[in-house]
Amino acid sequence: MKAQCLWHETSPEPCLELPALEGRQSADVIVVGAGITGLSTALHLAEAGTSVALIEAGEIPSGGSGRNVGLVNAGLWIPPDDICKALGERDGERANAILSEAPSEVFALIERHGIECQATRTGTLHLAHNAKGEQELSRRVEQFQQRGAPVELLEEEACWRKVGTRQIRRALLDRRAGTLNPAAYTRGMARAAVAAGASLFTQSPALGIAREGDAWRVTTPQGSVVASQVVLATNAYSEEDWNQVRRHFFPGCFFQVASAPLPDALAGDILPERQGAWDTRLVLSSMRRDAEGRLILGSLGRGEGRPAAYLRCWADRIQRHYFPQLGKVDWECHWTGKIAFTPDHTLRLFEPAPGILAATGYNGRGITTGTVVGKGFARYLTQDDDSQLPLPIRSSKPIPAKPLWSSVYEGGFTLYHAGQCLRVLI
Known part of the structure; x- marks a missing residue:
């Protein structure tokens, strides 16, 4: 049994040959991290006519964006009512509404850019492994249906036909969702971003960020880039001491x-x-x-x-x-x-410093959440409008212990x- 990522090996989308960042560059926006969030941000910024430089420490993809299960899920990890308890009624229902439509955003982007990522749109199945699990699925179905989501609880024979095992008696079928090859989706988004005019640089780890007049300069081993706005899209792979995102998950x-x-x-x-x-x-x-x-x-x-x-x-x-x-x-x-x-299983969208945006805490829902957050960041940066983001941008407290x-x-x-x-x- 080999230690290698299946999605990388079977991706219909090839790995792009991209340069490392060299010398002094400038752009309107710097994006750090070429996962789904960073690439969605760069793609939508470029489509809006904004110059963007994206830097990635490895190849595309290197992190979780190409190594996850490939589920195109709606919503967050926890059910809608729990989201409202964690975030408050107003912000919770905003997140529920926007992330309910997130699979449609992913599939529309795939179609618009012809991304070959073996996508399916037959839904996903949440399987109840015991009686307590069955109660949990009933609770989720009720909450989703109250909000008009096309979900249903499959029982006995209907469940067995969909899953292929009699160990599961009930399953929640969410027809909004689907699957894909995540490495292929990420590579396809990178291809689309380059075609739209974004500048992508690989093998260019960010070594630090510093204020330079009214702008920010991000330094890499062979160069640097300066811009008035920066997006930190490193998420679970935020490890460097300078990167404030690492304190928030x-x-x-x-x-x-x-x-x-x-x-x-x-x-x-x-x-x-x-x-x-x-x-x-x-x-x-x-x-x-x-x-x-x-x-x-x-x-x-x-x-x-x-x-x-x-x-x-x-x-x-x-x-x-x-x-x-x-x-x-x-x-x-x-x-x-x-x-x-994150302890409350909800995402964080915040500004570590003026002119710097950051996102983290997707809690395993990166494909859809990252796609939507990237699109929302682009709109916020170009039109000062955060209405397409699942949450308003606010301060975030570091996670203790x-x-x-x-x-x-x-x-x-x-x-x-x-x-x-x-x-x-x-």
């Missing part, structure tokens, strides 16, 4: 394991409409099939550095529980990406997975 990981391609004669009844799915466990399991029929399982926690036998044992345990009809599965590869978590949050989460994930491997938990 705590990092977690999500690992995935992919099988070799499975023929339809063997696996055709498993997620036959290619919905992406995840269950209601506290430490969830995700599952989907890619365009070539692979079964892809994932869960919260770090896969990097784990023995292959450990990951294989975990994947076997989940597969045999949900899909025993497959028999012994040949697991082909595994990879890990980072997630920016951040290392403790990360340690507790990762430790809990590891113990849970060990219990699954030892057949104590499922």
